[in-house]
Amino acid sequence: MAGLDARVAALELELETLKKAQQIKGQVIVPERFDGAREKLPTFLAQVDLYFLQISDLSFPTDTNKVAFILSLLTGPAGLWAVNVIRGNSPIKNNLVDFKAALTETFG
Template identity: 35%
Template sequence: MDPAGLEQRLTSQDQRLDELAQLVQGLLQRISTPAAPHAVPERYDGSPGMCNSFLMQCTLYITHNPSQFRLETDKVHFVISLLTGRAKEWATALWTVNSAILQSESRFLSQFKAVFDHSPTGKEIHHCAYSDAP
C-alpha cells in the first residue's frame, strides 16, 4: 500500500474515533445519577401510633423502586410481607378467604388504615402541644 493511501486511511479512522468519542461523551452526560437507595421499611406489628410512618416508608420504597412493583398486587404483597403480630393476623384472615381487598392497593390501604391508623391528626397534635401553654 502506498504511503499516501495509508495516511488517508489513518486520517479517516482518526475522524471516526473522534466522532465515537463525542458520541460516548454525549451518552454519558445523558445518563442520570441513580437515585439514592431506600431502605426496606421496618416490620409493622399493628401499633396504632406507627401506622402512618410505616405506610409512608412503604410508599417511599415502592415509589423509588417501580420496577419491582409492576402490579397492584405486588404492592399489596410487599406491605403484607412486612407485617407481624396483630397486623399479620389481620392480613392472614383476608388472605385465607381470598378477599378482593388484596387485589387493589387503594382498597387494601384504605382498609388497613381503618383498622390500624388511630394516630392523632395534625389538628389534634397542635391542640395537645399548645393546650398547656400559658
C-alpha cells in the same frame, strides 16, 4: 396451608434480598415491619410509599404485587389480620388504595 407457608417463606426471602440490595446501593431501605401499633401506622405507610417511589414499576408492576409485599411486612396483630386477608381471598389484595384504606380502618 403448606402453599401459604411456602408463599410467606418466598416473600420473606425476597424481602431479605431486597433489603440487602437496597443497603448496598445506598438507596431507600425496605420499611420496618408493622405490628399493628396505631401510632406507627402513618410512618409505616409513608415508608411504604417512599419505597415504591424508589423501586421501579418492574419490581412491583401491579397492585397485587405491592399488596403482597406490604402483607409480608405485617407482624403481630397486623400479621394475623394479613393471614385473614390472604386466606379469605379478600378483593383488597388486588387494589392498593382499598388495601391501605382497610389497613388504616383496622389499625389507624
